Amino acid sequence: MTWKVICPLTDIPKLGSRLVRTKSVDIGIFRTEDDRVFALNNSCPHKGGPLSQGIVYGDKVACPLHSWKISLVDGKAEEPDVGETACYPVKVEDGIVYLEV
């Protein structure tokens, strides 16, 4: 596992995301309004919707396909939906976003 440089924080819009494609998995990197950064498997626990394309609010993202609300903090779906998607370690240092893969 190593920390990889992704992009400058400013390349991710506030309340937005970027898609990172690795060899094994697509990962959505999300930025909240207060500049916290989260990384989730880009696949919605419902039917695999691309979470990185959803609307980000608070620390959640609404899936673009059927609006499940997924927590950026732990990847869990909001009740009453049940499901969970994987989270990955991310950090921001000197304005650069790093992802551990």
Place this chain on the structure above:
Amino acid sequence: MKKMNLVVVGNGMAGMRVVEELLKIAPDIYDITVFGDEPYPNYNRIMLSPVLANEQTIDDIILNTREWYAENNITLHTNARVNKIDRVNRVVYAEDGTSAEYDRLLLATGSKPFMLPIPGADLQGVLGYRDIKDTNDMIEAAKQYKHAVVIGGGLLGLEAANGLKIQGMDVTVVHKNEWLLERQLDKTAGKMLQKSLEAKGLQFLLKKDTEALIGKDGRVSAVKFKDGQEVPADLVVMAVGIRPNFALAESAGIHCNRGIVVNDTMQTFDPRVYAVGECVSHRGMSYGLVAPLFEMAKVCATHLANFGIGLYKGSVTSTKLKVTGIDLFSAGDFSGGEDTEEIVLHDAVGGVYKKLVIKDDKIIGSVLYGDTADGAWYFQMLRDSKPIHEIRDHLMFGQDSLGNTGHQGQDKAAAMTDEMEVCGCNGVCKGTIVKAIQEKGLFTIDDVKKQTKAGSSCGSCVGLVEQILASTLGGGYAPPSSAKSVCGCTDKSHEMVREEIRTHKYLNISDAMKGMGWSTPNGCATCRPALNYYLISTWPHEAKDDPQSRFINERVHANIQKDGTYSVIPRMYGGVTSSDQLRKIADVADKYNVPMVKVTGGQRIDLLGVKKEDLTSMWADLDMPSGYAYGKSIRTVKTCVGSEFCRFGTQNSTQLGIDIEKAFDHMWAPHKVKFAVSGCPRNCAESGIKDVGIIGVDSGWEIYVGGNGGIKTEVAQFLCKVKTAEEVIEYSGAFIQIYREEARYLDRTVHWIERVGLDYVKKRILEDAEGRKAAFERLLYALQGSVDPWAERVKKRDEHKEFETITL
């Protein structure tokens, strides 16, 4: 920060509803302690009737289990009656010796059954009907004794009588009035009800005054009336009314007047002390049904959470009787009077009776017996004071006659079996919904949508879900007023939000949310797109369009598909194309390996299954403008061949269609907007089901508005006839602009017209020439300088990073 202490006295439906609402919006500001004098956690009191009628068990009706209290760190004292409040030191004391300090106190002590002060009222076997203990006592009595008398022919009395009959007793209902449920029903409906209940084996003694209860060995044995008659009785249930339970509050010096007096924020005269539920007196009113209590609870919770939004302004209530097999609904003032009119439908043989009371063009009361499917619909019109003259002819035949409960031929809720599907989008059947309502204690359509998903997608089954909710809950169901808030982040309605954006000139989302006191830091996926639209439509060229508040389709100008690819639909103005365009489309389809090329229902071509990272290059190669097939925006202008080629054509419909599509290109709207132009009344462009439909006739053009070919097919209504093509553009432009300025986000034109009435639209467009021209000018101003979004993204590729994937 140290948490404040919130103490709740009364572990019933209103008090715990406040706690639930509070936990939802501000879970961390209080340590909560609850005192209840019953031995149980909070349960669904209204379901005691189904328990007595053997339809449910006590376990089924528990709303909050003891585990729930523990999980939410709530200290619960059961069997603990609070008998003293020390307001100086802010401590409450219970009879069992426990006490608790408070920063905020909530009184929710409910009410008590009124017991007639007659001789013998204290004998064994004489009960009220209020709680689990009363219910169990009745079930036990039915095992040993035969004769039951219920005093009081109101809702509670009849539900008790029905239950006791099912438990095997001979039941007589004694009532003072000439007919049953006189507060809910007129005489005709009251007599019909009596007949149905007699058919179930109940007996009635009407116009009877009870004088005394006769006892034998300490237990009741007979009821004696003022006229001398006596009937045997081993069990007497008094259901003659309830009295707000405010003795505790009064003893603590809190102002009471036939209830604990509260203001519109549910505070008593001591601002640290709140009160909700049946124990309060609000603007001189006390309520005995759960729907108003829940409204109070919501307001109270937002104030306890320090949001300071929301006022309780009183409720209009409706009732249903929860006796299986009997359909009865009543709301408002149904007794009529001087300046009221009545519409009555009475089928004595079929057992159906419906009465609507109307005053000043509005429904003020309704009584339904035998067929209550439209109860919620009438009640909503009553609460919203909706003018009815436009639908008056159809009113009695119900909402279905207006095509409003979903696709035609859909079964009514009551006639459906549990296995039948209600929500086609999410595959939810009736049984699942009923079960969720009963077991999870759901009370609103939003709850049902959230818990079961029924009605949460296309929405066409919401009417049916509402019927199921109303029939399962009885009077516990109150349809939402249509002036509902935008979402859970605010209390404000769409109209209030629009108004404030205008008066305070908010130009971006964060100022708007701050200024209007949003309860969440940056809204949610429901309110942000709405706010964004309201800002840009109110302040064109000034407000900031926020891409992060737009749904993905509008953010990337393409429609997302189930596998995360996109579809690309270029404009073909008026449905007209050329060999050149077709060649380009064919080349692009080859170059990008497009898996499907399809002719759409909107007269143009769809390239389906395109990868997001290919979109920009594809647009560059296509060099055609965006067809906005993904947006809440102008979509297509469908046309027919028209007078240039067709042997019947009276007007050049193709050219007018092209002109309209060009004039209104790039226009955002509350929802999608579709036009069609036909060249003669044969109407090959299907103008009758479009937001704006235009039909050419020999002497000019007819304009129709508010049609819809989607979830519910709605035929467009005739607006006017004009002579020239220029006039068509001006009139339809003005219509669309007023819709853009006044409709709620996600309302199609048909929904907006349904709310404001076609008369209003006519007034604005036809009677006010100045106003029409001004509206049309405003639309042109808003569209000034707008550019094709595809070309713009091709030109400024570097600025649109959202299309780039980062590869590791």
